[in-house]
Amino acid sequence: MAAPACTTAPVIAVDGLTRRFGPRVALDGVTLRVPRGEVFGLVGANGAGKTTLIRHVLGVLKAGVGSVRVFGRDPVADPVGVLSRIGYLSEENDLPGWMRVDELIRYTRSFYPGWDDAYAEELRRAFELAPAARIGHLSKGQRARAGLLIALAHRPELIVLDEPSSGLDPVVRRDILGAIIRAIAEEGRTALFSSHLLDEVERVADRVAMIDGGRVIFSSDLDDVKQNHRSLTLRFAEARTRPPALAGVLTWAGTGHEWTAVYAGRPGGLASAASECGARIVGERTPSLDEIFFARVGAACVATEEG
Numbered sequence: 606m607a608a609p610a611c612t613t614a615p616v617i618a619v620d621g622l623t624r625r626f627g628p629r630v631a632l633d634g635v636t637l638r639v640p641r642g643e644v645f646g647l648v649g650a651n652g653a654g655k656t657t658l659i660r661h662v663l664g665v666l667k668a669g670v671g672s673v674r675v676f677g678r679d680p681v682a683d684p685v686g687v688l689s690r691i692g693y694l695s696e697e698n699d700l701p702g703w704m705r706v707d708e709l710i711r712y713t714r715s716f717y718p719g720w721d722d723a724y725a726e727e728l729r730r731a732f733e734l735a736p737a738a739r740i741g742h743l744s745k746g747q748r749a750r751a752g753l754l755i756a757l758a759h760r761p762e763l764i765v766l767d768e769p770s771s772g773l774d775p776v777v778r779r780d781i782l783g784a785i786i787r788a789i790a791e792e793g794r795t796a797l798f799s800s801h802l803l804d805e806v807e808r809v810a811d812r813v814a815m816i817d818g819g820r821v822i823f824s825s826d827l828d829d830v831k832q833n834h835r836s837l838t839l840r841f842a843e844a845r846t847r848p849p850a851l852a853g854v855l856t857w858a859g860t861g862h863e864w865t866a867v868y869a870g871r872p873g874g875l876a877s878a879a880s881e882c883g884a885r886i887v888g889e890r891t892p893s894l895d896e897i898f899f900a901r902v903g904a905a906c907v908a909t910e911e912g
């Protein structure tokens with residue numbers, strides 16, 4: 606999954622994007638960069654703003670406050686220039702139910718000069734889609750595979766997948782992710798996908814942005830995320846009813862003598878602070894992306910309440 610070194614302009618550049626639906630703020634000052642050749646995971650709970658952000662990237666929604674550039678272009682002003690280079694799988698996966706699989710492939714093919722017949726056929730076989738099957742009669746998982754096939758087969762420079770695994774069984778999930786990896790492994794290809802399944806993002810992404818309440822609360826290279834967070838269990842000499850406030854600790858869980866912290870900072874940074882308050886570290890490990898996400902969301906909520 607190693608991405609090529611990225612020195613070129615980002616494929617997606619979002620700056621200060623705010624979107625309101627009536628009184629509801631769906632995106633709040635979002636700024637992010639999706640570098641070329643990387644797999645970028647957008648993670649957040651339902652309603653966090655992932656789909657709204659993707660709809661701006663596709664030019665379906667126009668940036669009122671802030672700006673969105675894809676391949677350096679405004680996707681609203683230049684939809685053909687941008688969308689012809691994107692493969693998109695929507696969360697709803699709204700394909701025409703009356704078409705057969707082979708008709709869907711022929712129909713979609715006509716829009717894309719770069720359509721790769723051999724690759725489309727390879728995907729059709731890998732996804733076990735019968736050419737004569739009616740889309741409307743396919744299972745949800747099969748429809749997702751068909752949607753993914755037509756998103757991938759024109760070999761787009763950028764593939765955008767909104768919750769590709771939503772509602773699918775683990776085997777299909779792996780099929781879908783395998784296909785994503787194949788698509789992006791082609792030189793210089795970029796993938797942006799949203800998910801609330803943190804284990805899935807952890808498996809495939811090079812970079813993640815965590816979104817909560819319309820804000821990007823954290824965005825980083827995945828290896829850096831893992832390196833810069835530790836889960837540390839502290840044993841205190843005295844039993845405590847609440848944990849101490851220690852710099853770098855995002856969240857605490859525990860009771861009495863033992864408390865576990867998700868900590869962001871340099872390795873070993875918590876040790877001296879712990880000993881100053883009569884504790885020693887009795888356990889240490891790398892937290893999962895899931896733990897980091899919830900720690901970050903929790904810390905962001907506390908900061909908002911205090912701010």
Ligand SMILES: Nc1ncnc2c1ncn2[C@@H]1O[C@H](COP(=O)(O)OP(=O)(O)OP(=O)(O)O)[C@@H](O)[C@H]1O
Pocket residue numbers: 626629630631649650651652653654655656657658696768
């Ligand atoms: N067209 C719309 N009209 C009104 N509110 C909207 C609209 N689209 C999104 N929202 C609201 O904006 C917020 C962000 O929604 P969005 O669909 O972007 O979240 P999401 O992270 O993609 O969640 P999900 O995975 O559930 O789709 C939510 O509170 C949602 O109800």
